[in-house]
Amino acid sequence: MDGQGYGRVRVIAFGPLAEFLGSRSHKVDLTNGMSIEDVVNELGAEQWIEKGLIVALNGEHCPLDIHPSNGDEIALLPPVSGG
Numbered sequence: 001m002d003g004q005g006y007g008r009v010r011v012i013a014f015g016p017l018a019e020f021l022g023s024r025s026h027k028v029d030l031t032n033g034m035s036i037e038d039v040v041n042e043l044g045a046e047q048w049i050e051k052g053l054i055v056a057l058n059g060e061h062c063p064l065d066i067h068p069s070n071g072d073e074i075a076l077l078p079p080v081s082g083g
């Protein structure tokens with residue numbers, strides 16, 4: 001890989017988002033310039049962004065416009081509701 005965003009990432013989804021996606025773990029192939037938001041869109045979960053989706057890259061919270069690299073792990077954390 002040339003370090004410009006090509007490769008594959010592992011996506012881990014939690015809670016109701018994992019149920020929505022059908023499983024907790026996913027692999028997504030990266031294309032040049034792909035951001036975490038693009039990965040979320042690729043999975044068909046773009047509506048979760050508007051609901052307050054929190055993302056982490058390799059265990060660190062980050063914004064959606066970060067560009068992951070081959071082998072990275074993205075965690076998708078749905079907003080927590082409570083009372």
